[in-house]
Amino acid sequence: MKTKFIFVTGGVLSSLGKGLAAASIGALLKARGLKVNIQKLDPYINVDPGTMNPFQHGEVYVTDDGAETDLDLGHYERYLDQPMAQINNFTSGRIYHSVITKERRGDYLGGTVQVIPHITDEIKNAIKSVAQNDEDVAIIEIGGTVGDIEGLPFLEAIRQLRGELGKDQVLYIHLTLVPYMKAAGELKTKPTQHSVKELRSIGIQADIILCRSEVDLDQDIKSKIALFCNVDPDAVFTAKDVRSIYEVPMALYEEGLDQKIAIMLKLPAKNPNLQSWENLVHRLHHPGPKINIAIVGKYVDLRESYKSLHEALVHAGLESEREVELRYVNSDSLIPGGNVQQQMSGLHGILVPGGFGSRGIEGKIAAISYARSQNIPFFGICLGMQCAVIEFARNVLGLRDADSQEFSPDTEHPVIYLMKEWFDFRNNTVQKRCQESNKGGTMRLGAYPCVITEGTKAYEAYQTREIMERHRHRYEFNKKYAQQFEAEGMIFSGLSPDKSLVEIVELENHPWFLGCQFHPEFKSNPMRAHPLFREFVRAAGLAG
Structure with missing residues (x-):
């Protein structure tokens, strides 16, 4: 035919x-x-x-x-x-x-x-x-x-x-x-x-x-x-x-x-x-107990900006038999040391999504600090993971000037930085990035491999050692600081095959605290929730 x-x-x-x-x-x-x-x-x-x-x-x-x-x-x-x-x-x-x-x-x-x-x-x-x-x-x-x-x-x-x-x-x-x-x-x-x-x-x-x-x-x-x-x-x-x-x-x-x-x-x-x-x-019409999850982002005034994210949380709720109630929180409205506890009250989980630019970053970091210190399940995606790294460096490692080169090019502690070059496993070539400007520089776009460490929250979710996930970003974790982070309880549970790029971080001694450099929401499905979203929602359900 x-x-x-x-x-x-x-x-x-x-x-x-x-x-x-x-x-x-x-x-x-x-x-x-x-x-x-x-x-x-x-x-x-x-x-x-x-x-x-x-x-x-x-x-x-x-x-x-x-x-x-x-x-x-x-x-x-x-x-x-x-x-x-x-x-x-x-x-x-x-x-x-x-x-x-x-x-x-x-x-x-x-x-x-x-x-x-x-x-x-x-x-x-x-x-x-x-x-x-x-x-x-x-x-x-x-x-x-x-x-x-x-x-x-x-x-x-x-x-x-x-x-x-x-x-x-x-x-x-x-x-x-x-x-x-x-x-x-x-x-x-x-x-x-x-x-x-x-x-x-x-x-x-x-x-x-x-x-x-x-x-x-x-x-x-x-x-x-x-x-x-x-x-x-x-x-x-x-x-x-x-x-x-x-x-x-x-x-x-x-x-x-x-x-x-x-x-x-x-x-x-x-x-x-x-x-x-x-x-x-049938499952949509017969939801389970309700849990409250916050999406702390910069573009919350247009919900379509987080469409796949929203749907991935719905999918996870269906699979975990929980009704996910989403609270969109504008990160610009969060004042470090001010109104964070008030805005985050009654939550069972906090998710910080991706984005670009410096606006609203301190609000995101404040929300992550609250999730970490109050043992609230946390999920950071792309920029959300990078903000989690910055928060940990400042408040746990004591590197007060820690930042991303995206927001502070001259920071003394660039825990997130722009790599000059990186190896692309999809076509076995070395990709070079433009250091002079964020605009037009090479991004990591599309699916890239990640190797997961057994015995971690990430492995518990995926139940496999090797995964492929989709990326859309320029900046990476600076592995120069890896030993300092590991010494204080941050686990690098997902790495690129050559171990040069950090793909997943998580914390010891926390109910569920995980950040990933990729965008797992793009691979979620109503019939089959993404493993990381499923486990995040389950952890939030236990917190509820």
């Missing part, structure tokens, strides 16, 4: 949940035994979100091969339980960069380079790249909202593909909003009608309309939308608000969405095996 393509577009407004819809469709089709791949096309001009402010774009998701991508790829991995890569996320910036590079190289033989056909051809090549391994279905999510000027080349490209691939090979699904007007007590279909009209004006007729709504759409409303939007009467589906994002696949299945897709694309008639999703929803 040739690969079938499903294109998911959105209208009326942003943040309707195209990524969740695309991921849920992928999960339903994969449950039918189909081989599925999925891709996000983002219209913004940035080459990738790696340099974007988390307040603007939310979390930067990192894949095994080191791609910095849109956070929707996290949904894709979690729902399909398969790794994403560079080919699963393209932006306008990346597309235009490729075309301009070809033009400079002379690939177009002196011809005039235009949006059509050159940009649209590049987009089509990107789309086809996710169907190179005999996939049965490729799902392509188009970022942004229909009507956005920057999204037009992508919409034109997917319009062209139906003509090139054939009608039976392409399906257009349009996600739109059907608002419920409480004052009038009725649903309004006009925004959906206008959104579909906008899509049709550029040559795309939606085959299926997915209606985001607070309430269920009755058959009369669905028939009205079908009539005015020129789709089959049974091709209008409710995407009703649910309590948890992990209820979406089952909600769409109960609407019959996957069955309609299978009919329209002539997919094999197989009933999906959704037992694991049914079990997951």
Whole structure:
């Protein structure tokens, strides 16, 4: 069977949940035994979100091969339980960069380079790249909202593909909003009608309309939308608000969405095996005792900045039979020696996540000091681990000037520093870093190996000696200070294979105090919590 393509577009407004819809469709089709791949096309001009402010774009998701991508790829991995890569996320910036590079190289033989056909051809090549391994279905999510000027080349490209691939090979699904007007007590279909009209004006007729709504759409409303939007009467589906994002696949299945897709694309008639999703929803509806965990971060005003982190804690709660109540604490608001105890009261666990820059660092260090001294389970991730090292150096080793070179380049005790070079085990090469500037210097991006010491909390979690975890950082622990740390009870329980890089630290004589240089949240799954998150939540549960 040739690969079938499903294109998911959105209208009326942003943040309707195209990524969740695309991921849920992928999960339903994969449950039918189909081989599925999925891709996000983002219209913004940035080459990738790696340099974007988390307040603007939310979390930067990192894949095994080191791609910095849109956070929707996290949904894709979690729902399909398969790794994403560079080919699963393209932006306008990346597309235009490729075309301009070809033009400079002379690939177009002196011809005039235009949006059509050159940009649209590049987009089509990107789309086809996710169907190179005999996939049965490729799902392509188009970022942004229909009507956005920057999204037009992508919409034109997917319009062209139906003509090139054939009608039976392409399906257009349009996600739109059907608002419920409480004052009038009725649903309004006009925004959906206008959104579909906008899509049709550029040559795309939606085959299926997915209606985001607070309430269920009755058959009369669905028939009205079908009539005015020129789709089959049974091709209008409710995407009703649910309590948890992990209820979406089952909600769409109960609407019959996957069955309609299978009919329209002539997919094999197989009933999906959704037992694991049914079990997951059951666990969501029957949570265990509640525990309170704080996320002490710099970007807490936009929760999307910590999307994978949030979900990893939910996964760990499900597996540990605990209901995790999250308290987001702005590290800028914490005053060392001041309000820390007040803000941290009633907590069963404290997590300090990653980030960049000096803002809010002293608040993070104060929270870590409280967790260490009060025997509260602590989990530090990336920058959180580095802050734990700084806190320990200052308050246990007595190195009052201890700091990271990221925040204090001239510190007397750079316990966290910028290595001039390091060995990349993935391709057996030495990577060099730029010392002069944080910007543009080589980062450790993607999956790298780590060797774990037996008899440690880390080994207790993983139950294996060798792991691969994803990184996104420049600074490392300065091993010049290793003996001082070990003498006072800090254990380096995870190291790179050549022992040059510290990957995991933990403390003796503490209920659970662990920091890791990598980002374990990127490898957590609703059906299978990440080992470190699972053990952290279990420790917090015991503290509760």
